[in-house]
Amino acid sequence: MRLEYFEMIDRVTSLDRDAKRIEASSTVPQDSPVFEGHFPGHPLVPGVLLTETMAQASGYLVLGLMGFTHMPFLMGVDKARFRTFVGPGTVLTVTAQLEHEGSGYAVTKAKIAAEGKPICDAELRFRIMPFPEGMDGLMRAQATRIGLLEENI
Amino acid sequence: MSSTFETVAGIISETADIPREQITPESHAIEDLGIDSLAFLDIAFAIDKAFGIKLPLEQWTQEVNEGKAPAEEYFVLKNLVSRIDALVAAKQA
DSSP: OBGGGTBOOSEEEEEETTTTEEEEEEEOOSOOTHHHHSOTTSOOOOHHHHHHHHHHHHHHHHHHHTTSSEEEEEEEEEEEEEOSOOOTTOEEEEEEEEEEEOSSEEEEEEEEEETTEEEEEEEEEEEEEEOOTTHHHHHHHHHHHTTHHHHHO | OOHHHHHHHHHHHHHHTOOGGGOOTTOBTTTTTOOOHHHHHHHHHHHHHHHTOOOOHHHHHHHHHTTSSOTHHHHBHHHHHHHHHHHHHHHHO
């Protein structure tokens, strides 16, 4: 994870097209400017960044299932629960399941766990839109970096 | 009015926090009820789930934007209900 660059997913470990489910791995860095403020002397990953991590896993799921034809943009977060603290060095397992693919939108349920223990979960909604000019290739490069394209598509 | 309308009106009331009595078959979802595009997607999700259908929102939006159909065709509730009934019937056929 590079928190300050919003690169939340280190590696996609599986994409199950039939089950419409993705699993990814991320390791919280030991040091980050984020921890200077959250919190002084007691570093914890902010809930908004855990939410972003679930959203990115969900986004890669939608991108993979749709074959990179459209871009998902987060538009809603429901039923978010943060069940325990996450500190530096924690290895996270992030999963997302497609709950509904509507016309122009998608709904996922996502969760994060560490060593099998639940950390957080939420229901996320995305607006599905054509790629803005030039974004397609950049997202494919990003997906390649985390192993989504080369291993699973 | 039909049970479909009652279901849709209930969804709109709950999702968009609009008093149920303000919602009539003649209501225009956007102009009369003030539902924005984000809220309409929430409503579409609830309708999709309730009726087991997929409202073709992208197609409708394209038709309105291209001037092929007036927005009233889709966003006046009695028309929306008719389209839901048609989608449900097509699914069951």
